[in-house]
Amino acid sequence: MSPAMEMGAESWENEDEDQISEAKYQQGVKHLCDNIGIKRLPRKYILPISERPIFKNAEKNANCTNLPIIDFAQLQGSNRSQVLKNLSKACEENGLFQLVNHGIPRDVLNSMRDVTRRFFELPYEERSQYMSADMGNLVRYGTSFNQNKDGVFTWRDFLKLTCNPLSDAIPHFPTFPLDFRTVVATYAKETKFLSIMLMEAILESLGLGCDDINNTKMEEDDILKEFQDGSHLMILNCYPSCPQPDLTLGMPPHSDYGFITLLLQDNVPGLQIEHDGNWITVEPIPNSFVVNLGDHLEIFSNGKYKSVLHRVMVNSLRSRITVASLHSLPWATTVRPWSRLINEANPKRYMDTDFTTFLAYITSCEPKKKNFLESRKLITRQ
Numbered sequence: 530m531s532p533a534m535e536m537g538a539e540s541w542e543n544e545d546e547d548q549i550s551e552a553k554y555q556q557g558v559k560h561l562c563d564n565i566g567i568k569r570l571p572r573k574y575i576l577p578i579s580e581r582p583i584f585k586n587a588e589k590n591a592n593c594t595n596l597p598i599i600d601f602a603q604l605q606g607s608n609r610s611q612v613l614k615n616l617s618k619a620c621e622e623n624g625l626f627q628l629v630n631h632g633i634p635r636d637v638l639n640s641m642r643d644v645t646r647r648f649f650e651l652p653y654e655e656r657s658q659y660m661s662a663d664m665g666n667l668v669r670y671g672t673s674f675n676q677n678k679d680g681v682f683t684w685r686d687f688l689k690l691t692c693n694p695l696s697d698a699i700p701h702f703p704t705f706p707l708d709f710r711t712v713v714a715t716y717a718k719e720t721k722f723l724s725i726m727l728m729e730a731i732l733e734s735l736g737l738g739c740d741d742i743n744n745t746k747m748e749e750d751d752i753l754k755e756f757q758d759g760s761h762l763m764i765l766n767c768y769p770s771c772p773q774p775d776l777t778l779g780m781p782p783h784s785d786y787g788f789i790t791l792l793l794q795d796n797v798p799g800l801q802i803e804h805d806g807n808w809i810t811v812e813p814i815p816n817s818f819v820v821n822l823g824d825h826l827e828i829f830s831n832g833k834y835k836s837v838l839h840r841v842m843v844n845s846l847r848s849r850i851t852v853a854s855l856h857s858l859p860w861a862t863t864v865r866p867w868s869r870l871i872n873e874a875n876p877k878r879y880m881d882t883d884f885t886t887f888l889a890y891i892t893s894c895e896p897k898k899k900n901f902l903e904s905r906k907l908i909t910r911q
């Protein structure tokens with residue numbers, strides 16, 4: 530089928546499309562919506578039919594009720610061993626859980642969502658000074674998934690902030706809104722602390738089956754020390770309301786590269802995860818985090834825990850704001866399967882990898898689906 534036929538009978542009828550130059554698309558969807566008042570989706574964002582978010586009835590009904598919820602307060606209490614088992618099951622079967630009672634004050638979460646919204650409401654000239662094609666920049670504003678490579682764009686603008694070490698990074702962060710740096714710094718410290726507590730629980734859940742308990746515990750402590758200086762990337766996402774949400778996505782199916790991602794949503798649903806061949810919407814639970822497992826954790830756990838394939842839907846009524854905090858080991862550290870989890874019955878399944886390899890991959894290939902992780906897999910005899 531030709532791309533034109535794939536677009537279907539409803540394809541472009543907006544006479545203004547020819548007026549929109551490629552450069553305008555590069556300026557992002559927020560700018561497009563604010564300045565051009567579009568009524569139909571420009572062709573630039575129309576996905577081939579096979580990639581569009583077409584719902585089957587069964588998927589429509591699938592909701593978050595079956596997705597695991599971990600109560601962080603219980604994890605810290607006398608019920609820890611049972612919660613660790615639930616955590617392990619969630620990591621093996623879903624690659625995701627919703628985290629409630631995590632202890633980060635509500636006003637810290639509200640302020641972070643609020644300053645994110647206000648940042649994207651700034652005039653384009655203010656936001657655009659952070660636009661760059663250089664993936665190595667500490668602060669980077671952009672649009673779509675990978676605007677340097679995407680043929681079809683997705684309906685998202687983002688601001689990426691490298692947060693480690695935080696004191697070095699803050700002077701590079703935007704100065705507007707005026708409270709941006711203080712709010713982001715507070716939120717970054719809180720999420721960093723929470724991510725280390727979660728990694729401690731995840732390591733403990735992985736080490737449960739190891740025979741040599743004392744040495745396993747010592748290794749866990751060493752790994753946690755590395756996480757103190759680990760990489761921390763914050764992604765502020767803005768998905769404006771979209772005139773034809775059934776033809777596009779906010780983000781295409783992908784998995785995150787790190788160990789864990791803590792995602793703060795507002796109250797507008799949009800995130801979907803792939804589970805047993807279906808796309809399931811992760812309905813927002815107020816003041817919770819969605820915790821996604823990333824590729825580094827799948828590698829480290831030698832495949833016991835799975836990184837989750839996820840995508841983002843947009844809608845025609847409400848814009849959506851999210852903040853993703855991606856945590857991993859320090860950029861320079863090699864990530865490899867934990868030796869405790871390798872034995873004759875369960876040989877090493879992934880190549881060692883590091884951040885440079887990942888950057889080289891995303892610069893040359895499409896990091897969509899789970900294809901970076903696939904490229905790190907070793908062929909093992911079953």
Ligand SMILES: O=C(O)CCC(=O)C(=O)O
Pocket residue numbers: 764766780785792799800839841851853
């Ligand atoms: O905004 C969302 O719901 C998900 C964001 C995400 O997947 C990402 O930033 O990698």
